[in-house]
Amino acid sequence: MNYVELNSYTRKWIFTHASMPVAEADLALIKPFTQARAAQLWVEHISKQSPDADHFGQGDWASNERIWSAAFNWQQAWDGDDAALPTELAEYIDWEDNTTVFFCYEKYNIIETQWGVFKRNWKNFLFFDDGPMLIGRKKKQAVWFSSKGTYRMALRSE
Template identity: 30%
Template sequence: MSQYRSLSLSGKEWVFKREEPFVSADDREQIKLLGEVAGANIWRDYVSDSFLYPDLFSGDVWVKKNIVDTCEWEQAWESDEESVPDMMLSHLENWGDDTRVYFCCHADLVLETTWAVFKRAWKAFLFLESDAVLVGKKKKQAIQFCEDGRLTLLMRPS
């Protein structure tokens, strides 16, 4: 069983092949869709062992309780500016460009890449499922892109 699935067979590859926001071929090669088991394990270990989808989260899930701050992502996403919102960069300032990150839409849709690639392609990722949670391997900081345009800055529990 492979750790990864084909992004093209998932029906999700189109978000990274759009003209706008543009994602380079080199970056697309570094965006991997985790296989069902690997994705479910990341979801369980980093996001929730009780809920398979973020819209089902109850108020006692760490993603709802461990909010450091919030800001808006939608205005930056709609602008011509390519960079991620400053508040997000500040919150994740200890993430190196080679930090392995997981964009967790739900237990069956988890994408893996590096922080450098995510920063360049963040607008494309947001064409995927709403309320996705971005976590870094072995990192305490996390963020959730909420459907209402808010970005919640989070701290994962120890």
């Protein structure tokens, strides 16, 4: 089994919080991975050596500062009433809504969903903003969110 039932997920509340409830149809497409499967994906796509974004080092593609864009602000959009993604992010990612995406909080905590679900509910995903990374299955674009209210974009290498 690769997934944990959403009802058993320790951070389930970020998707069921009264102030930002997620539609039932979208909840069904938010699938947290088991720790073992999350760790496997992390090693394959993010880092073979670092457990989280704070510890990227030599050999991690994400540690290459030259690949990352300037920082853009997500906090203002998050605080606002509009549910739309921040402009630069929406323009950078041109994936189909059914593209499988992985929202990677850290090595043992990754959620699989679809790009359309993420776009509609991105604010929920960012209740925890301690360096998560968004990547798409078989896609090169990556977005790295910072707890400082910013994000940067890059083309990742495999």
